[in-house]
Amino acid sequence: MTTKVPIVILSGFLGSGKTTLLTKMLQFYTSRQLTPAVIMNEVGDVNLDGLLVGEDIAMREMLSGCICCSISGDLGLEIRDLIQEASPDLILVEATGVANPMETFDAVTDAAILIPIEMHAMVSVVDANHFLHWHRKGKGRTYHLMMDQIRCASILLLNKSDLISPAELDETRQLLVKLNPHAAVHVTTYCQIEDELLEQVLEIPTRPIAYEDIQKNDHAATSSDHDHHSSPEQPGHHHTHSHVMAYTYYFEQPIDQESFTNMITQLPEHIYRAKGVYTAADTGERMLFQYAYQKVDTFRINPQGKVEDVAAFIGEQFSKDSLKKQLDEITSYRKM
Numbered sequence: 587m588t589t590k591v592p593i594v595i596l597s598g599f600l601g602s603g604k605t606t607l608l609t610k611m612l613q614f615y616t617s618r619q620l621t622p623a624v625i626m627n628e629v630g631d632v633n634l635d636g637l638l639v640g641e642d643i644a645m646r647e648m649l650s651g652c653i654c655c656s657i658s659g660d661l662g663l664e665i666r667d668l669i670q671e672a673s674p675d676l677i678l679v680e681a682t683g684v685a686n687p688m689e690t691f692d693a694v695t696d697a698a699i700l701i702p703i704e705m706h707a708m709v710s711v712v713d714a715n716h717f718l719h720w721h722r723k724g725k726g727r728t729y730h731l732m733m734d735q736i737r738c739a740s741i742l743l744l745n746k747s748d749l750i751s752p753a754e755l756d757e758t759r760q761l762l763v764k765l766n767p768h769a770a771v772h773v774t775t776y777c778q779i780e781d782e783l784l785e786q787v788l789e790i791p792t793r794p795i796a797y798e799d800i801q802k803n804d805h806a807a808t809s810s811d812h813d814h815h816s817s818p819e820q821p822g823h824h825h826t827h828s829h830v831m832a833y834t835y836y837f838e839q840p841i842d843q844e845s846f847t848n849m850i851t852q853l854p855e856h857i858y859r860a861k862g863v864y865t866a867a868d869t870g871e872r873m874l875f876q877y878a879y880q881k882v883d884t885f886r887i888n889p890q891g892k893v894e895d896v897a898a899f900i901g902e903q904f905s906k907d908s909l910k911k912q913l914d915e916i917t918s919y920r921k922m
């Protein structure tokens with residue numbers, strides 16, 4: 587009998603902590619002498635998160651599209667190539683932050699018809715602060731997408747618990763339990779989870795527990811509304827992220843760090859995520875920045891010379907022209 591390669595999908599909204607979790611999982615499995623492999627999907631045309639994955643890990647990048655829709659058909663080919671190339675003990679698929687979880691799951695099950703793989707878990711990472719913010723608003727496509735990502739999970743990480751008060755954390759935890767009573771909720775900071783959970787993920791095949799519930803919702807939605815695409819507010823709606831846009835900017839020269847950080851911290855609310863690499867004008871060092879929900883982290887990259895100086899922005903209804911103008915100004919700014 588052919589052994590099936592376990593597949594774990596890492597889901598969760600933009601900037602919630604999927605790559606943070608991915609690096610932790612990779613460390614864990616390699617320390618157990620296992621060979622994990624990775625599929626990373628980005629809506630933009632650069633993959634900066636790949637810098638955080640060691641060179642010894644077999645990885646395939648799927649860029650400029652979403653495995654839940656536009657490039658779902660390519661997923662099977664990428665998985666097949668990875669299996670042939672690296673004979674992995676498991677494959678971790680990091681979905682884009684705007685991926686519809688049901689459709690991502692469908693893309694994996696479609697691939698499983700042709701290749702020996704088996705779904706082991708859909709882990710959804712939730713940014714506690716960001717989710718609470720959207721829950722209080724209580725509407726919008728982003729909120730419904732976040733809810734779907736929660737409802738489809740077999741394991742939920744309530745991450746960034748350091749950014750909200752204990753009372754808010756408790757409120758958010760209860761919300762998650764209500765939305766998905768089938769999945770265990772793990773409260774985390776920087777996606778620190780117990781080793782036992784990571785062992786379990788490898789051992790026990792599963793599927794998104796709320797699968798049937800979501801399907802029921804989908805059917806209910808379709809029977810009252812035949813045109814899915816015209817009803818983006820509907821829970822369980824397909825292509826919940828068709829409104830999301832990505833913009834990539836290439837820096838032509840080193841930039842002033844302070845002006846850039848000031849600009850990033852004042853990005854409009856509708857830009858949910860930004861990340862990139864730039865060269866600092868004062869030190870000449872190459873820096874990686876990560877922006878998610880009004881917080882920026884910046885650190886020196888190592889090795890220094892692998893990717894171009896580039897920044898990717900993801901959000902909805904933002905003006906690419908005015909963003910480009912701001913970035914051009916920063917690029918041409920010189921300290922006296």
Ligand SMILES: Nc1nc2c(ncn2[C@@H]2O[C@H](COP(=O)(O)OP(=O)(O)OP(=O)(O)O)[C@@H](O)[C@H]2O)c(=O)[nH]1
Pocket residue numbers: 598599600601602603604605606607635682683745746747748749774775776777859876877878882883
């Ligand atoms: N304060 C805080 N920051 C965190 C935590 N977990 C992750 N981060 C930071 O949040 C930012 C986004 O984390 P990622 O792991 O890249 O998020 P992601 O879900 O992979 O992002 P996308 O792939 O762009 O959707 C990074 O700067 C992380 O260091 C946490 O628990 N607390």
